[in-house]
Amino acid sequence: MSRDRDLDVVGIGSMVVDRIVRVPRILAADEKGIVRDPAGSGVGEFVGGVVLNHLGWAAALGLRCGIFGRQADDAEGRFLRAAMDELGIQRDIVLDGSASSVAQIFVDDAGDRAIYMAPGATSETGAERIESRHADFIRRARRLTTEVSQLPLAAAHAALRVAREAGIPTLVDLDVPPSDAVPGLGDAETLEAVLAAADLIKPSKAAARELCPGVDDALGLARALRERFDADAVVVTDGAAGCAVSAGSFEACIPARPVKVVDTTGAGDAFLGGLLVALEAGLTWPDAAALANACGGACAERLGAFPTDAEAARVRVMELYKGAPLELAPLATRASGGEAALRALDVAVEELAALRRRSDPAAFARAAELVHRSEAGGGRVHVTGVGKPEHVAHYAASLLSSTGTPASFLHGTEAVHGSAGQVRSGDVVISISNSGETPELRAAVECVRGLGARVLAITGRLDSWLADAADVVLEAGVAREGGGLGLAPRASVAAEVLVAAALAALLEEEREFSSADYHARHPSGELGRRSKSS
Numbered sequence: 001m002s003r004d005r006d007l008d009v010v011g012i013g014s015m016v017v018d019r020i021v022r023v024p025r026i027l028a029a030d031e032k033g034i035v036r037d038p039a040g041s042g043v044g045e046f047v048g049g050v051v052l053n054h055l056g057w058a059a060a061l062g063l064r065c066g067i068f069g070r071q072a073d074d075a076e077g078r079f080l081r082a083a084m085d086e087l088g089i090q091r092d093i094v095l096d097g098s099a100s101s102v103a104q105i106f107v108d109d110a111g112d113r114a115i116y117m118a119p120g121a122t123s124e125t126g127a128e129r130i131e132s133r134h135a136d137f138i139r140r141a142r143r144l145t146t147e148v149s150q151l152p153l154a155a156a157h158a159a160l161r162v163a164r165e166a167g168i169p170t171l172v173d174l175d176v177p178p179s180d181a182v183p184g185l186g187d188a189e190t191l192e193a194v195l196a197a198a199d200l201i202k203p204s205k206a207a208a209r210e211l212c213p214g215v216d217d218a219l220g221l222a223r224a225l226r227e228r229f230d231a232d233a234v235v236v237t238d239g240a241a242g243c244a245v246s247a248g249s250f251e252a253c254i255p256a257r258p259v260k261v262v263d264t265t266g267a268g269d270a271f272l273g274g275l276l277v278a279l280e281a282g283l284t285w286p287d288a289a290a291l292a293n294a295c296g297g298a299c300a301e302r303l304g305a306f307p308t309d310a311e312a313a314r315v316r317v318m319e320l321y322k323g324a325p326l327e328l329a330p331l332a333t334r335a336s337g338g339e340a341a342l343r344a345l346d347v348a349v350e351e352l353a354a355l356r357r358r359s360d361p362a363a364f365a366r367a368a369e370l371v372h373r374s375e376a377g378g379g380r381v382h383v384t385g386v387g388k389p390e391h392v393a394h395y396a397a398s399l400l401s402s403t404g405t406p407a408s409f410l411h412g413t414e415a416v417h418g419s420a421g422q423v424r425s426g427d428v429v430i431s432i433s434n435s436g437e438t439p440e441l442r443a444a445v446e447c448v449r450g451l452g453a454r455v456l457a458i459t460g461r462l463d464s465w466l467a468d469a470a471d472v473v474l475e476a477g478v479a480r481e482g483g484g485l486g487l488a489p490r491a492s493v494a495a496e497v498l499v500a501a502a503l504a505a506l507l508e509e510e511r512e513f514s515s516a517d518y519h520a521r522h523p524s525g526e527l528g529r530r531s532k533s534s
Contacts, residue, residue, distance in 0.1 A: 005142045007090065008280050009058060010066040012134070012159050013051030013147035013173075014122045016101040017076045018265065020044045020303060025108045046304035047083040048103060049122075050149045050175050053266045053305045057273025057295050059087045060310040061317065062329030063280060066141065068092035068134045069151070070121040073354045076100035077121075078479040081350070085343060085480075087310060088331065092137040094129070095350065097121020101150060111261035111300060119150040123185075130158035139166045145276065146194075148207075149175035153186030153194050160197040173272055174203035177210045199232045200279075201225060202272050208236050218244035219253050235275065235289070237268045242293050245285050254289035257320050259297040266305020271296035274317065277328075287323030294320035340483075344490060347482030351491040352498065359475065359499075366472045367456050368506050371405065374428045374454065381405055382423055382453075385432035386412035386441045388489040389496060392432050396500035402521050403508040415444035425452025432500070433457070434476070434492040436464025445469055458499050460492055474499050 021035045021044075047056070052067060059065040067084060071077040071093050077100035084091055099120040107113045130138075138144055144163035146156045156172070163170050172194060182188045195201055203211075208221040211228070215221050218238040223246040226234040233247035242256035274295030278288030298316040299305060307313035310331055318328070371381060381400060385393040393409055400407035410429060411419050423429060429448045433441050436459040445455055445466065457470035460477035467473045476495040483490055519531035 005140055006064065007066045007141040008063040009055065009143040009145055009276050010068060010138060010141040011051040011055050011145040011147075012067070012069045012125070012130075012151060012155070013145075014049035014101055014117075014119070014150040015052040015067065015069070015071060015080050016049035016103050016117070016122075016150075017079060018046040018048030018103050018105050018305065020046055020105045020107055020263070020265070023106050023108055025110075026106060026112060026114045044303065045079070047080055047306035047308065048105075048266060048304070049080075049101060050147045050173055050269050051145065051151075052080065052084070052089075053269030054145065054173065054272040054276065055089055056083070056087055056306045057270045057299070057313070058276040059089050060307040060313045060331070061274065061277040061295075062331065063277055064088075064090075066090040066092065066137060068137050070094050070097045070125045070129075072097040072100045072121050073350065073357065074100055075479065076102060078350075078354075082480055083306060083308065085347070086308075090343075091346075092134055094133060095353070097124050105265055107263045107265065107303070111264045113263065113265050115265070117150060122150040123152060125151060125155045127152070127154035127158040130155060130162060134159070135162045138162045138168065141168060143169050143171065143276065143279070145171045145173070145272070147173045147175055148181050148185065148191065148194065149173070151185065153181065153190040157190055157194045157197060160194065164197060169199045170197065171200040171202065171272075171276070172198035173269075174201060174207045175268070177207045179210060195225075195229045195231075198229070201229060201231050201234045202268075202275065203234070203236055204268055205236055205238050219246065219251060222246035223251060233285075235292070237271055237296070239264075239267075243271070243289050245289055247285055250285045252286065252289075254286060254293060256293040256297055257322070259301050259320070261300045263303045263305075264300050267296040267300045269305055270299035270307075281326060283324060283326070287326075290323040291317070291321050291326065294318075344482035347480050348491040348494050351478040351480060352494060354479075355475070355477065355495055355499075358477075363472065363474055364503060364506050367474055367503055368510060370454055370456055370472050371428055371507060372510070374426055375405075377426045379424075379426035379428060381407040381428050381430065382410040382448075383407055383430045383432070383500075384410040384412045384415065384441070384444055385496075386438050386444075388493050389432035389434065389441075392493060392496045392500065393430070395497060396430065396432070396504070399501060399504045400507070402518070403504050404511045404513040404517060404521075405504065405507045410444070410448075412438075412444050413440045416447050420444070420447045420451060423448045423451050423453050427453045428456055429453045430456045430458065430500070431466060431470070432459070432476075432496050433464075433466050434460040434489060434496070436461045436466035441466070442469075458496055460495070474503065 073095040101120040274292040383393040383397040397407040478491040
């Protein structure tokens, strides 16, 4: 296989928001119990999902990882994608699902748990989309991983088929018993095809037992499954006992080191992340199993399944790992070769698409009416902002003026030092602020309102001071900015620019603004030439 693929592993499967509740014990039917508080609110939200978890642990240990499939463009999806970005997990995700996947997880004092899953978009992933939408992404990888958990079996099989045709080794995590997979995810024939297509199968002991009636021990299960599906290797996880490996000339049970268990959620996923790292590093099977066990143990020591603190996860895994020397690759949290730029663009595109879906046309109509009423009474339009929105305000005033709505820039901080004198009663002041709480802008808005102006807010927060103070509000909110830190205004500035531009377009259309009108205001340059000839 070529060594020049730019991703070590890509995966398709569950990407889940885990809502974890601590309880004294897991209840039986008709019992009641009291929840405990893990995060100050009774419920903690964590990044989760079988495939996202094991890719997260692999990325934390230095693999170049990618994930693909289907999500929804909702708050849960944005939460999960932000976690992927933080760990440098590249993605090829279509945002047209009904809802992102969510799991309700109850964790008891022994670290055991009960999980109730709402698969959402993961379960809506069709096999036909794998070849048409994701095949090129699969071919970028040196290995493919998928699951039997929430993903339809037909979609998993389609991904395995693309990988096999490209000569890419494959791995399947059999996370749920076959009785849950069939008919929940597809039929028995497709389940057999999925497992037969995998080079390596990683089942839980409970799932393996259903496929091998009469076999109880983990090593016997691994051996039986490898023979049945003609796999290169089968690794059966056995909880605190460790794992069993059947791989050609090597067969053995590899014990896990004891740890203080807090939450077993995702321990098997973390195990698989470690196994992926071991396979890429070319470790022997005893050392590969030891590294996988170390990842599972490190995961079980904490609440939640995804390694949000990658540095701490790396340190703890290497403390637990006692195999051959292993040098981990650097964290891939900073993309190279221009990928960071494309990732920032991806964030902006996704956030703007989400804003478009949330935007209310009636709000734009109210904003345009506010401007028309002001102009009818002899009023004028001013645009203001502080910080990065100041630059947006300059642009918005210029764009409005060139498209038929005369507008002036009002300096946000100078307004209270005399510049508010350009405003008179009946004018409209368009105030731009992502937070809606900037003190300098608040002072300016209070000043112009005192002069009798009406305020049109463009803000990222509908619950902000500015939104409450405004006569009309246009939302320009984003959940993520993009960029390494996710702090510098990027997507929010794009949102503010485009919301202002959308308002200008509406006003232009309502005025029946012509090419001749545009040319009169813009006679020079390429646009002047084009407007004159049209």
